[in-house]
Amino acid sequence: MKFVVELPQDTPLKPGTVIHTLGFPEPGIFGFMYVYPERVASLGIFVPSWFRSPVRTAYRYLQHWILHPYLWRYLKGSRLRSWGAKSINESGKHAEPFLAGDVYARIGENSGTTNVLTGSGVDEAWASGVILAEAVVDLLEQGKPFTRENLEKAYVLRRRQSWLEKEALIAKNARAGFQKGFIWGLIGMALSGFTRGKLSLKPSFDKGTGVDPLTKYYAGKLSPKEIEQIKEECAARGVPLHDAIMDRVGWPSIPFDGQLLVSHQDVLLLGGKVQAAPGYADHVMVMDPALCKACEEKTCIEACSGQALMPGPDGVPVFDRDKCVHCGACTWNCTKLLSQKPVQSNIRFTAGVGGLHSAEN
Structure with missing residues (x-):
């Protein structure tokens, strides 16, 4: 999640200042x-998938x-x-999909270009686009169609031989340790x-998000009875936990303070969010309501960036697409997997209208 802010008139911070933090406000x-x-x-902050809360x-x-x-x-x-x-x-590399098919190819962040060791992504994403452009020009000059076979030879092979692939292989398992804890990650x-990249920790591929149950994560801080009481109170008010x-x-x-620190509800009215146009179907769907009813954590609601998913009757979240900011967090924070597709969560996220931010964000 990211804010764009206007700093005070007397700020000592100069353009180009960069601050990175780790381990706060949670490890x-x-x-x-x-x-x-x-x-x-x-x-802003990054809330990673290995975060157990x-x-x-x-x-x-x-x-x-x-x-x-x-x-x-400063703020x-x-x-x-x-x-x-x-x-x-x-x-x-662990997120790299099929890079080419008939009449299409994948580039950028969602093609696995982000360097997870250096934390860089813009140059890598751009480089993948340049490589594809060169491949397309080659195929056009040779009069060859954009088949999967031709794109794999012209684009994928060229990408495999580039600095992009070399750096990606070095970084491949750099973050594997975070699955075991913050210190192991470092x-x-x-x-x-x-x-x-010659030595690295090996990743484990557990199905699901790895979220701890409330009783486990807050053991020693909250009793099971207290957690149930909080659940009942929040359910009665229709709010997240x-x-x-x-x-x-x-x-x-x-x-x-009404300027920088505002409530989650009030921030939805700020920042140039594009409202969803009427007449379209919802783009966030619960696939199996029975799984939601059996879910104790409802992490999809807790992680929702715009309060678009809220507690609903019978334990099934209700969706308000006017509040959705299209962050996609609900899909990878859902802890319930479909029995017929054990690698797919119980929430389906598709293309939808609205939800975009102002140009600067």
């Missing part, structure tokens, strides 16, 4: 802040990140200009980096 969360000309800054509220975690004393001294008095969220397919990245649980275990409340 598995990463943060960033980039300063641009005219006192504009973009800042069932209350994956990126919005509140981002607010806690902003309030870290080191950052707050106090700032104004929120726009905000947004998206799922980033940062798994590198060790794994150091190992891959220092040995140029994360605020109530975080408040109960001691997270400080957010001091809303």
